[in-house]
Amino acid sequence: MEQLCVPQGQFQLSRYPHREKDTLRAWDAADEYILNHLADEQIPLSGNILILNDSFGALSTALAAHNPAMMSDSFLAEQGLKQNLLQNGLEETRGRFLNSLETPDKPLDLVLLKIPKSHSMLEEQLHRIRPFVHTGTKIIAGAMTKLVHTNTLKLFERIIGPTKTSLAVKKARLIFSDVADLKLPDNPYPLTLDLKGEQFTHNHYTLSNHANVFSRESMDIGSRFFLQILQQEKVGSDEDLSIVDLGCGNGVVGVIATERFPNAQLHFVDESYMAVDSARINFQRAFPEREARFTATDCLAGLEANSADLILNNPPFHQQNVVGDFIALQMFKESRKVLKKGGALWVVGNRHLGYHAALKRLFGNCTLVASNKKFVVLKAVKR
Structure with a gap:
């Protein structure tokens, strides 16, 4: 202080x-x-x-x-x-x-x-x-x-x-x-993003993105790679999974997870009010008959311990203008608490960030699921 x-x-x-x-x-x-x-x-x-x-x-x-x-x-x-x-x-x-x-x-x-x-x-x-x-x-x-x-x-x-x-x-x-009498331009927000034709989805989704949502004009390449891998790999059973989209942004990861696991219960979490509201709009548009939870909080604060089967996470590497892995580490620690025994945290991140070492230290295990020249997808299971 x-x-x-x-x-x-x-x-x-x-x-x-x-x-x-x-x-x-x-x-x-x-x-x-x-x-x-x-x-x-x-x-x-x-x-x-x-x-x-x-x-x-x-x-x-x-x-x-x-x-x-x-x-x-x-x-x-x-x-x-x-x-x-x-x-x-x-x-x-x-x-x-x-x-x-x-x-x-x-x-x-x-x-x-x-x-x-x-x-x-x-x-x-x-x-x-x-x-x-x-x-x-x-x-x-x-x-x-x-x-x-x-x-x-x-x-x-x-x-x-x-x-x-x-x-x-x-x-x-x-x-x-100074306030003047102007002919004002239209407010362009929220923006819309069309996912038609993407390889990781069988459906056509139109996403709404408020002004402060990350990668609001096009899907970031990390999330695109993550979603491709999530569609290819065995992520969990087809039973009633409890899934958390942690750091959800516009909720696209959770939306695609809902498509793949039609019986899952989704919880979208972010510290940005605009992100959480974008996720809410996009989920309800894609699945008008389904229910989900939407929470603005600090990482996983307030979520019940031992309550989630699967946490999907594309962690940010900065808070405002401060760059570092401190937010990712907090997310990993809290994920271990919120996951049920046998539950898994799936993470996508830049190769150079070294998330595998932190996950292995916290969970006692970490599997490299997939990689390309820039990103890795990692899985850690709560034993």
């Missing part, structure tokens, strides 16, 4: 979830820049305030006295906000949370926006807040300079109005956008 010192006060902040030997802070220079700017310019903090993409609740905690709402697509961000409010002796009600599929309930007076890594997500968010901003709304966005591009500014200008940037401070930059 480290201390954020800004004009609004001193705050003890930590990232969520806590990881041993994690040296990263729960805020960045762009957060500091926004908070210093608010104080330096004496910007009024009365009225309705919305903060978007506040990764661990740093902005929301620092401004908690003004009762802001926070909007994010991340379950982890929601939990980080709650954790940091409590660590600083603040009530959870000081940080009202809206997930990325919700909208404000009244006009906005101040919008503070951390620029997301995904250009598509930024575009969708600007469309989402546009009906709630007016000529008196102050809109201040912030990011590290590597995330501020010409097309970022053009996006603000197309959807909000005239836009300018600040000088860079500590490699961070602010964006200021």
Whole structure:
């Protein structure tokens, strides 16, 4: 836990979830820049305030006295906000949370926006807040300079109005956008993806992908390879399997698993609200008579121990801008807990990531099911 010192006060902040030997802070220079700017310019903090993409609740905690709402697509961000409010002796009600599929309930007076890594997500968010901003709304966005591009500014200008940037401070930059009366472009999200003709399916599926879903415009090659192997190999019996699509994204892996195992019970899990909702839409469109569970959570948090026969996993190798295998390792550990005895975890990953060593250490076994020049498919069984 480290201390954020800004004009609004001193705050003890930590990232969520806590990881041993994690040296990263729960805020960045762009957060500091926004908070210093608010104080330096004496910007009024009365009225309705919305903060978007506040990764661990740093902005929301620092401004908690003004009762802001926070909007994010991340379950982890929601939990980080709650954790940091409590660590600083603040009530959870000081940080009202809206997930990325919700909208404000009244006009906005101040919008503070951390620029997301995904250009598509930024575009969708600007469309989402546009009906709630007016000529008196102050809109201040912030990011590290590597995330501020010409097309970022053009996006603000197309959807909000005239836009300018600040000088860079500590490699961070602010964006200021004035609300103008514009002829607005249509919101292109969710996108659709047609799976007709894919070798791994006998049916024709049309998938809906919200703006923050991974590989929303085309299927990623790792998932395509994974699905081909799952169709070829003996994965489990044809009995009533309990299957978890872990890190489900748009749910395509779970949808194809449902096609192969018509009696299975599916559970789609992701930390992204948009991913879980995309999976829900796609499953219900493909199998309108079937039921499944859809959960936004941290890896497998909240799932019952010894409850799953099969877990299918294409783990992410980054959290926001931080690259590493820490999420995959957490997924593997929790999978061992959630699997029944004899249940199996199937994983696809890049060859160089070395997942086989971690799986063998955790499960005591790991089988290389298939490989190509870039990916491996691995299986670990709970003994």
